[in-house]
Ligand SMILES: Nc1ncnc2c1ncn2[C@@H]1O[C@H](COP(=O)(O)OP(=O)(O)O)[C@@H](O)[C@H]1O
């Protein structure tokens with residue numbers, strides 16, 4: 001196995017001007033399209049998990065960084081080799097991330113390579129800073145404000161980020177301090193799902209809306225995040241985050257009610273029979289609008305999208321959550337309930353709770369079939385491409 005490598009032995013790392021050469025090591029994250037690796041300076045380092053890259057592959061993807069930085073750096077690349085057009089799109093995606101990182105809304109991008117090829121096609125890659133987020137480390141209420149600041153900041157930049165879910169969110173590590181006020185950021189700047197909302201027509205009345213487009217866009221993002229994660233609670237998510245389901249449901253109702261207020265001069269957030277702000281009318285939409293996107297995540301068919309589908313599904317989820325909260329109450333009565341709003345409800349255990357004002361038509365709870373975000377995404381993708 002005598003490697004003919006010119007300048008290193010197995011143990012030593014390669015020092016260069018400006019730092020040490022690092023290479024991708026083992027897989028630390030995976031999504032529908034990309035995989036993410038930690039880094040090592042040892043080109044021969046074995047991977048504890050399934051080795052995806054050979055030493056030869058890895059050697060072609062070096063980055064020079066300071067040794068002390070290496071724990072904070074990751075390599076991101078598409079899972080499959082690409083044609084030159086898609087390799088270019090990966091480059092654009094990373095450049096968009098880079099732009100957002102300057103605003104403190106994404107991890108910094110250190111290097112982008114869209115030239116590398118193998119016999120199958122382009123195998124572009126990028127190095128960025130690492131960040132982490134496990135939604136199960138937090139109660140919803142503990143992160144609600146931090147996330148809202150992220151949504152506000154993205155909207156303030158003129159963008160909407162629609163693929164909002166745990167896997168695309170992370171917490172920037174500000175000098176290793178784990179502060180109470182976590183700084184949330186996005187990873188994954190797929191331009192089909194992150195785009196300008198220029199031209200957004202929030203009203204068809206001809207009157208100015210009484211609420212900023214920015215605020216509306218941020219509210220749409222918040223709505224998407226809550227409804228998706230709330231739906232996951234009780235399916236693939238079963239952890240402390242789901243403790244505040246009532247708060248999530250109430251926040252959704254609040255957002256819904258806000259846009260049902262005709263004096264704001266906007267379309268509603270969700271509607272049984274008309275246009276909604278979630279359709280982003282007037283915007284040049286790359287693939288699917290947020291309402292269609294939600295339809296895919298809610299396991300409905302985005303191809304047959306109708307405004308009613310979102311309405312019914314959201315109502316169904318709200319209803320099942322509120323019912324579940326009420327049912328569980330007798331079991332875990334003594335603790336873990338928020339004092340404020342739930343108390344009055346927990347007192348009355350009458351079945352009339354199923355007929356809350358948000359449930360004109362109670363429907364059976366959602367199917368138990370597991371929904372994965374990447375599955376929904378692939379589905380939406382397939383339907384549209
Ligand atoms: N900078 C990062 N630091 C740590 N983990 C990351 C980072 N970027 C992405 N990941 C992890 O890798 C997964 C896939 O990355 P993502 O960019 O979302 O790709 P995809 O396009 O496949 O969804 C993410 O869900 C996340 O868990």
Ligand SMILES: [Mg+2]
Nearest residue numbers: 031167168188
């Ligand atoms: Mg992703």
